[in-house]
Amino acid sequence: MAAQATEVAAQGKAPLSAILALLATALLWGSNHAAARAIHDALPLPSLVFWRWAIALALLLPIALPGLLRERSAIRRNAGRIALLGLVGVGLFSVCLYAGAYLSPALEVGLLNATTPIWVLLIATFVGRARPRFAQIAGILIAMVGVTLVLMKGLPTELQGFHFGAGNLASIAAAVLFAVYTYSLGQNPIGISALSLTALTALAGFVLVFCPVYTVFLCLGGQDPFTSGLKVEPVTLAVLYIAAGPTLLGNLFWIYGAARVGAARAGPFLYFSPLATIALSATLLGEAIMPIQIAGGAAILAGLWISTRAGTGPVRPASEARQGTPSP
Numbered sequence: 001m002a003a004q005a006t007e008v009a010a011q012g013k014a015p016l017s018a019i020l021a022l023l024a025t026a027l028l029w030g031s032n033h034a035a036a037r038a039i040h041d042a043l044p045l046p047s048l049v050f051w052r053w054a055i056a057l058a059l060l061l062p063i064a065l066p067g068l069l070r071e072r073s074a075i076r077r078n079a080g081r082i083a084l085l086g087l088v089g090v091g092l093f094s095v096c097l098y099a100g101a102y103l104s105p106a107l108e109v110g111l112l113n114a115t116t117p118i119w120v121l122l123i124a125t126f127v128g129r130a131r132p133r134f135a136q137i138a139g140i141l142i143a144m145v146g147v148t149l150v151l152m153k154g155l156p157t158e159l160q161g162f163h164f165g166a167g168n169l170a171s172i173a174a175a176v177l178f179a180v181y182t183y184s185l186g187q188n189p190i191g192i193s194a195l196s197l198t199a200l201t202a203l204a205g206f207v208l209v210f211c212p213v214y215t216v217f218l219c220l221g222g223q224d225p226f227t228s229g230l231k232v233e234p235v236t237l238a239v240l241y242i243a244a245g246p247t248l249l250g251n252l253f254w255i256y257g258a259a260r261v262g263a264a265r266a267g268p269f270l271y272f273s274p275l276a277t278i279a280l281s282a283t284l285l286g287e288a289i290m291p292i293q294i295a296g297g298a299a300i301l302a303g304l305w306i307s308t309r310a311g312t313g314p315v316r317p318a319s320e321a322r323q324g325t326p327s328p
Contacts (some may be wrong), residue, residue: 008269015260022257025250030276032246033109035102037285039238045102046217047224049094052205055243057199064199071192075200075287078190082197086204095209096174099109100164105165105287110277111297112171113151114270117304118143119179120186136307143303147172149296163318194255268309271301 036048068075075082093301100109116138124130132140191196218224227231258266281287 010217018257018260018266021253022261022266023272025253025257026049026269026272027276028246028250028253029270030110031280032242032250033101033106033113033247033277034280034284035095035100035238035242036116037106037109037281039235040102040106042232042235044217044222045095045098045241046214047173047226048098049211049243051226051239052216052243052247053090053094053202053210055231056239056247057202057206059244059248060199062194063252067193067196071196074190074192075196078192078222081190082200083204083208085181085197085210086201087129088177089185090201092205093174093181094205095213096170096177099169100167101135102167102172103170104165106285107274107278107287107293107297108150108168108290109171110274110281111293111300112147112168113175114274114300114304115143115147115172115176116175116178116182117267119176121307123179123183128183132240132307133228135309139303139305139307141303142298143305146296146301146303148301149292174263187226194259195252196256197285198251228316268305271304 038046087136094176097109097113105134121136121140125132160285192200254266257269278289282289
């Protein structure tokens with residue numbers, strides 16, 4: 001399969017099935033923020049992150065099991081690093097991501113989370129001492145202007161009215177955490193399949209973060225509607241969708257598409273993800289879209305495109321390290 005994917009990429013042909021899979025990935029991942037926002041008043045955050053990954057793992061592990069058995073030697077050699085990647089790239093990232101969705105509009109979460117490649121470039125520059133190209137620097141600056149416009153919340157000329165909400169802080173923290181995960185994985189690949197890495201890092205995040213957070217939540221008197229006998233059919237459907245859609249199918253579609261066209265060519269498809277979030281948050285949640293947020297979103301996407309299309313150079317594009325990345 002790898003040889004076939006390399007040949008297809010070399011010929012410049014993108015199979016229709018791969019294109020559709022990558023577009024579906026962008027739509028599913030973009031819908032993740034809107035779905036979480038829709039139930040933020042009905043389901044506590046610890047319950048969402050726990051049940052999302054509990055259900056997703058129950059579906060994912062049987063699919064990944066054959067590969068896990070084949071690659072068990074490499075997995076044992078890298079067990080500590082896999083656990084650390086799961087802690088940062090799945091556990092802490094997911095908590096911050098959904099905290100952002102619970103505390104701020106979904107469209108802001110989608111746009112701010114889309115800045116992950118920019119943070120990867122910044123980490124590579126200041127930590128890895130890479131020298132970004134001029135176009136990459138320009139892309140970073142344009143994207144950061146876009147972030148500022150999104151955070152202004154419709155106050156372009158009244159900077160005294162600017163406020164940095166907790167949800168915005170959580171969303172940016174999620175983007176930075178995911179950038180740390182992506183950069184670490186790209187600098188030193190573990191050498192196992194994308195599916196195996198996805199399953200193992202998800203399992204590590206579940207054990208190291210979601211289970212402890214959920215346990216503390218219950219011990220402090222928190223009420224989980226799923227265990228308290230309440231009738232929460234709409235919430236149940238939303239959690240099942242998040243687990244089976246963005247989490248499971250989103251990752252499987254991404255792995256399928258990226259394996260056939262190459263991660264570098266698959267990366268630009270993710271630019272559609274925040275657009276999907278904006279469309280869904282406006283149509284399904286009734287969130288108002290302000291002109292300044294449209295301008296900010298356009299600047300973020302333009303900055304991402306410029307920085308990632310500037311060539312590989314010394315800074316590896318973030319998309320190249322995302323073949324084994326769990327759902328954002």
